[in-house]
Amino acid sequence: MTGATTTMTASPRTGVMDTTDSMLVRRCLEGDLGAYADLVDRYKNPVHRFVARSVRNATDAEDLTQDVFVQAYASLGRFRSDAAFKTWIFRIAHNRVIDYSRRQRKRRQVVASAPSSPEDEDLSPTEDLPGPARDNPITGLCRDELAARVQDAVAGLSDKLRLVVILYDFEGHSYEEVAAIAGCPVGTVKSRLFNARSELKRKLSSYIAARLPGETPDDDEGRR
Amino acid sequence: MTCERIRAMIDDVARDRAAEPERAAVAEHVSECPSCARSLEEARALASLVSLAGPTTDLDDSFTRATLSRIQSEKVRPSVWSRIAGRVSVPALGGVALAAAACLVLVLASPAGFRHHSGTGSSVGVESAPAVAEASADEDLNALESLDLAQAADEETDPFVDSAVVELSRAGASRYMVAGLGL
Incomplete structure (x- = not known):
C-alpha cells in the first residue's frame, strides 16, 4: 500500500503547493471545507469511473459518487493518517456499490414477481449510459456497442471479481492498492483477477476470437 | 520455465504492466510454445476490448460545488464519535x-x-x-x-x-x- 503522502499537488482553492492528502484531511477536521473541495476534486473522477463501471447507470453513478464523498466527510475523523486517502475513499465507494447492488437485486426480485409495466421494459442496462456521439453510423455504432457489451460483461461479474478487475485493469491500481481496498491479501487479488478475466473471456469469446490474428469469427454475434 | 508460471505472467505482459525480466521470459517461452502464444494473444485481445470500454465522462466543477452544498445544507460534520x-x-x-x-x-x-x-x-x-x-x-x-x-x-x-x-x-x-x- 502506498503511503498517505503519495499525492502531492498544488491545491487550486488553497493555493498551497505540496498539499498532501493527510494535510488536507487535517485541515478538513479543523473546519476548512475548501480543503475538502480539493480532496473531492482529486478523487471525484476515479471514484466516479469506478462507480459508473459497477452500476451501469449514469444518474445513479453520479448520485452514488456524491453519497461517497458526503459519507467520507462525515467519517473523516475515522480516517487514519497512516493509510492512503485514495484507498480509504475507494473502500467507501466499494461498500456503497455493494449496498446499491443489493437494493437493485431486491428491487428486481419484487419487479419480477409483480405484473410487468411498460416503464420496466425500458430498463436496459446500457440505455442510460453516456457514450461517444454516434456520428458515424458504421464504426461509431460498432465501437459503442462493443464497449457497452464489455461494460455489461464487467457489471455482470460478482462484487468481488468486479472490484479487482475494475481497479486493476481499468483504473491501473497496483496489486497492493487493490488488496488494501478489497481488504484481502495480494495473492487473493491475483486469483480473483484470474477468475474475473476467465469469466470475461468466456462472456466475450466471440469478440475476442474476432480480434485474434488469422481468425475469423465463427458466428456473427461479434458484429451485432 | 513451465507453462503454468508463464500463464501467471501473461495477463500483465499483455497489458504492458510486467517487469522486463517477466516480459523477456514470456517472449522466450511463447516463441517455442504455441499454446502459451495463443493464451498471450487472447489476453491481448481481452485487454484491447477492455480499453474500448474507456473512461466515462469526467465530472466537472459543478459536481464539487453540489457535493459541498449538500454537506452544508445537511449540516454534515466529521462526527466527534467517529473521531473517538x-x-x-x-x-x-x-x-x-x-x-x-x-x-x-x-x-x-x-x-x-x-x-x-x-x-x-x-x-x-x-x-x-x-x-x-x-x-x-x-x-x-x-x-x-x-x-x-x-x-x-x-x-x-x-x-x-x-x-x-x-x-x-x-x-x-x-x-x-x-x-x-x-x-
Missing part, C-alpha cells in the same frame, strides 16, 4: 460499554439500596452496605485511582477497563462482581 472511534480500540470501547451496562443494571436491580441525601438533592449513597465493605471498596478505589496510565500501558492493562472498574466500584460493586464481569 478512530482512535480507540474496539475492545476498549466494548469494555466501557460493558461497564456502563453493568452500572445501569446495578442501579436498576437495587432500588432499595439507594437513597437521596437530604439537603444536597443530587448525591447518592449506599444506605444498607456494611461499613466494612464500604471501607474495603474505598481502598480498592484508591488503589485503582492511583494507577499510572503509563505503567498500565507497560503492563498491558487497558486504561478504559481500569476506569470501568473504578466506575463499578463507585457504584458499589464488590470485587467479585467486577471479576465476574471479566474486568
Whole structure:
C-alpha cells in the first residue's frame, strides 16, 4: 500500500503547493471545507469511473459518487493518517456499490414477481449510459456497442471479481492498492483477477476470437 | 520455465504492466510454445476490448460545488464519535460499554439500596452496605485511582477497563462482581 503522502499537488482553492492528502484531511477536521473541495476534486473522477463501471447507470453513478464523498466527510475523523486517502475513499465507494447492488437485486426480485409495466421494459442496462456521439453510423455504432457489451460483461461479474478487475485493469491500481481496498491479501487479488478475466473471456469469446490474428469469427454475434 | 508460471505472467505482459525480466521470459517461452502464444494473444485481445470500454465522462466543477452544498445544507460534520472511534480500540470501547451496562443494571436491580441525601438533592449513597465493605471498596478505589496510565500501558492493562472498574466500584460493586464481569 502506498503511503498517505503519495499525492502531492498544488491545491487550486488553497493555493498551497505540496498539499498532501493527510494535510488536507487535517485541515478538513479543523473546519476548512475548501480543503475538502480539493480532496473531492482529486478523487471525484476515479471514484466516479469506478462507480459508473459497477452500476451501469449514469444518474445513479453520479448520485452514488456524491453519497461517497458526503459519507467520507462525515467519517473523516475515522480516517487514519497512516493509510492512503485514495484507498480509504475507494473502500467507501466499494461498500456503497455493494449496498446499491443489493437494493437493485431486491428491487428486481419484487419487479419480477409483480405484473410487468411498460416503464420496466425500458430498463436496459446500457440505455442510460453516456457514450461517444454516434456520428458515424458504421464504426461509431460498432465501437459503442462493443464497449457497452464489455461494460455489461464487467457489471455482470460478482462484487468481488468486479472490484479487482475494475481497479486493476481499468483504473491501473497496483496489486497492493487493490488488496488494501478489497481488504484481502495480494495473492487473493491475483486469483480473483484470474477468475474475473476467465469469466470475461468466456462472456466475450466471440469478440475476442474476432480480434485474434488469422481468425475469423465463427458466428456473427461479434458484429451485432 | 513451465507453462503454468508463464500463464501467471501473461495477463500483465499483455497489458504492458510486467517487469522486463517477466516480459523477456514470456517472449522466450511463447516463441517455442504455441499454446502459451495463443493464451498471450487472447489476453491481448481481452485487454484491447477492455480499453474500448474507456473512461466515462469526467465530472466537472459543478459536481464539487453540489457535493459541498449538500454537506452544508445537511449540516454534515466529521462526527466527534467517529473521531473517538478512530482512535480507540474496539475492545476498549466494548469494555466501557460493558461497564456502563453493568452500572445501569446495578442501579436498576437495587432500588432499595439507594437513597437521596437530604439537603444536597443530587448525591447518592449506599444506605444498607456494611461499613466494612464500604471501607474495603474505598481502598480498592484508591488503589485503582492511583494507577499510572503509563505503567498500565507497560503492563498491558487497558486504561478504559481500569476506569470501568473504578466506575463499578463507585457504584458499589464488590470485587467479585467486577471479576465476574471479566474486568
